[in-house]
Amino acid sequence: MIDQAAHPSPFQDRRVLLGVAGSIAAFKAVSILSVLVQEGAGVDVILTEAAAKLVTPLTFQAITAGSVLTDMFAPQPDAHIPHVTLAERADVLLIAPATAHTMAKLSLGLADNLLSATALSTSAPLLLAPAMESGMWLHPATQEHVARLRERGATFVGPESGHLASGASGVGRMAEPDVVLGALRLLLGRNGPLAGKRIVVTAGGTREPLDPVRFLGNHSSGRMGFALAQAALDQGAAVTLIAGPVSLPRPYGLRDYVSVTTAAQMAEATLAAIAGADALLMAAAVADFRPANTAEQKIKKEKGAFTSLPLERTSDILALVAREKSPGLKVIGFAAETSDLVANAQDKLRRKALDLIVANPVPATFGAGESEVTLVDRAGKVTPLPRQSKRAVALRILEEVRRLEP
Numbered sequence: 582m583i584d585q586a587a588h589p590s591p592f593q594d595r596r597v598l599l600g601v602a603g604s605i606a607a608f609k610a611v612s613i614l615s616v617l618v619q620e621g622a623g624v625d626v627i628l629t630e631a632a633a634k635l636v637t638p639l640t641f642q643a644i645t646a647g648s649v650l651t652d653m654f655a656p657q658p659d660a661h662i663p664h665v666t667l668a669e670r671a672d673v674l675l676i677a678p679a680t681a682h683t684m685a686k687l688s689l690g691l692a693d694n695l696l697s698a699t700a701l702s703t704s705a706p707l708l709l710a711p712a713m714e715s716g717m718w719l720h721p722a723t724q725e726h727v728a729r730l731r732e733r734g735a736t737f738v739g740p741e742s743g744h745l746a747s748g749a750s751g752v753g754r755m756a757e758p759d760v761v762l763g764a765l766r767l768l769l770g771r772n773g774p775l776a777g778k779r780i781v782v783t784a785g786g787t788r789e790p791l792d793p794v795r796f797l798g799n800h801s802s803g804r805m806g807f808a809l810a811q812a813a814l815d816q817g818a819a820v821t822l823i824a825g826p827v828s829l830p831r832p833y834g835l836r837d838y839v840s841v842t843t844a845a846q847m848a849e850a851t852l853a854a855i856a857g858a859d860a861l862l863m864a865a866a867v868a869d870f871r872p873a874n875t876a877e878q879k880i881k882k883e884k885g886a887f888t889s890l891p892l893e894r895t896s897d898i899l900a901l902v903a904r905e906k907s908p909g910l911k912v913i914g915f916a917a918e919t920s921d922l923v924a925n926a927q928d929k930l931r932r933k934a935l936d937l938i939v940a941n942p943v944p945a946t947f948g949a950g951e952s953e954v955t956l957v958d959r960a961g962k963v964t965p966l967p968r969q970s971k972r973a974v975a976l977r978i979l980e981e982v983r984r985l986e987p
């Protein structure tokens with residue numbers, strides 16, 4: 582079970598209505614429900630009659646404390662007209678899997694079962710995860726229904742190409758549960774507090790090549806930057822994530838990902854991305870020095886002892902940003918320090934004309950899922966935060982960013 586206090590989820594306290602239609606992929610809806618419930622969502626489930634033949638309602642009822650219903654006309658003790666009650670309390674309607682038949686009904690506005698009647702009654706945003714054989718998906722009738730639903734504002738996730746239940750391979754496979762959940766969190770965050778804002782985040786370490794096989798690098802895992810990018814997306818921001826070499830899954834819903842290796846590439850990408858942005862969060866650990874020369878061939882050990890390595894300064898990204906940025910751009914720096922955390926952070930804040938600095942003690946935070954940081958702002962306010970998940974830290978930092986004057 583996920584600890585909500587330590588790891589606040591975008592699904593916490595949200596009311597999700599999960600519609601399950603009659604596809605073999607209905608089993609994936611069970612995993613989706615399980616994650617939503619673990620992350621604190623209240624979930625009601627409607628299975629169509631066809632779905633209830635393929636998966637049992639009892640499986641869903643065992644997972645959620647919400648309603649699990651199929652029959653529009655069955656008496657319900659806690660929902661006197663179920664399709665109206667469920668429609669009103671939903672923050673979002675997710676239909677996963679969505680069959681060709683159910684999508685056709687939604688497109689036409691038919692309301693002959695509990696799922697279609699509720700879909701017609703609700704004003705909650707609609708997310709559909711279609712699943713069907715390629716022939717059904719590609720049929721002009723289905724495509725017309727999909728186009729009409731899109732025009733009305735429905736969001737689609739998938740279908741993907743791959744193995745289908747029939748044994749064939751092609752388009753029509755339902756998106757995997759984590760992809761559906763990613764689309765759902767984006768939809769829920771669409772009108773969040775950062776809606777309409779553009780945020781640039783840098784993450785990970787850089788690598789400065791010594792020869793074709795070696796580099797000077799650092800221990801940054803990219804986790805803090807990725808958590809910031811995800812938290813900003815969850816709050817409705819458009820995010821550009823510029824990352825050094827990292828092995829982390831991309832944040833859900835991220836469209837703009839720029840992969841870089843060296844400090845010079847990070848500088849170039851950052852300067853290009855900040856045009857028109859509202860905030861820059863520099864969580865990357867960028868090399869301050871690089872080898873003065875990069876050997877074209879691998880340096881051979883037979884050549885003797887390697888006694889010195891001439892280095893030169895890399896370009897200072899924050900100084901370049903300070904020179905080129907528009908007045909509206911808020912710049913948040915990160916300082917990883919082995920000593921005098923606050924004094925060094927205050928010094929960096931002043932030298933780089935930052936709006937806020939996040940001071941990180943080293944070596945406690947590299948690669949860890951948690952961190953204990955201190956926020957230092959322009960007015961001199963020093964706010965030490967307790968040790969908490971990087972997601973919780975990210976949410977706290979974004980709270981500060983929202984507070985900065987535009």
Ligand SMILES: Cc1cc2nc3c(=O)[nH]c(=O)nc-3n(C[C@H](O)[C@H](O)[C@H](O)COP(=O)(O)O)c2cc1C
Nearest residue numbers: 602603604605629631632680681682683712713714
């Ligand atoms: C085993 C089985 C698997 C099916 N899988 C799908 C499917 O993946 N997608 C689909 O659109 N229809 C599928 N169907 C057909 C639907 O179940 C059928 O069109 C049904 O009327 C859908 O009703 P519903 O949309 O109300 O759930 C399947 C039928 C069976 C028997």
